[in-house]
Amino acid sequence: MLIEVGERGATLDAVAARAGVSKGGLLYHYPNKEALVAALLDRFDTLAQEEIEAMKTAPEGAGVYFIKAAIWDGGPLDRSFVAATRLAEVAHSETQRRFARIQKQWLEVLTEELGEDLARAVRYMSDGLYFNAMLENGGGQAMDRAKTDAEVESLLRVLELVRGRS
């Protein structure tokens, strides 16, 4: 709901209807809206930690893996990421803290492989991919996959170019 209609549209009424329960039923499982948000953030955190492990052991290297992973494919981490973004934007401070921590961890793994400058460049490119997915993806449906793939290939070529030089 956060992805499709934004923070404002993700009311208890709307969430309950989408989940196929009544508002009272929803509030039985989550005593208040903040508890629902907390569950979302925990889920995001778990998925992000799994991603960090996957980066570390990726055969193609953390940098290439990270950029490829930043494609919007409607997967659980992508969805959690964008949903959490919607909360961070309304100045939800707990969400902002968690985001900062995860971003820092990602940067650390990238720095080990690529050095500080390139690691930062890669993380910003990845953030840029998410940023654009966020903007274009109000509807929630997957973006034009061929187009996004081409853009990622484009970024990977730049990455290879720099690695060959640094």
Added chain:
Amino acid sequence: MLIEVGERGATLDAVAARAGVSKGGLLYHYPNKEALVAALLDRFDTLAQEEIEAMKTAPEGAGVYFIKAAIWDGGPLDRSFVAATRLAEVAHSETQRRFARIQKQWLEVLTEELGEDLARAVRYMSDGLYFNAMLENGGGQAMDRAKTDAEVESLLRVLELVRGRS
């Protein structure tokens, strides 16, 4: 208000109080909330067009200019950009359309100078800078300037490296 408290917090009441008028007074100047949003989008559009002209004539080149401009300095364009982002995130479709158009124009100017691959990389890095400013800047105050400057220098080094190679 959009930057500091998000779309949800930017109520007519809050905007009126900040502007130093009553709600009735605000609604005299802007007949409804949508008109207020439209004025913001027009302002963003105007500033973005000015930026495109500045990019084209920048002595250091469009790419370097663009990355430097993406630092959050609390300037009018930065503020308009982030404010508009807040609207795009709640699935405000008109905002999304305008964003897409401006992003496309920026990419075209960059492509003329840098070629498709690098232009895309630069625009994504810039988007990433905004994305992070957005997340960390809930409070609205300027970010740690020294830190951001160092990050931009980092990105510029990568850009120079690739340009030397391609």
Added chain:
DNA sequence: GTCTATAAACTGATAGAC
């Protein structure tokens, strides 16, 4: 031109039936 007062609709949350 700006204000107060108020209407109409919506949101999060509680109470209690089944």
Added chain:
DNA sequence: GTCTATCAGTTTATAGAC
């Protein structure tokens, strides 16, 4: 465990006084 009914607080917008 899920539902309906309802409350108190907001939010956008209108009406009319000054």
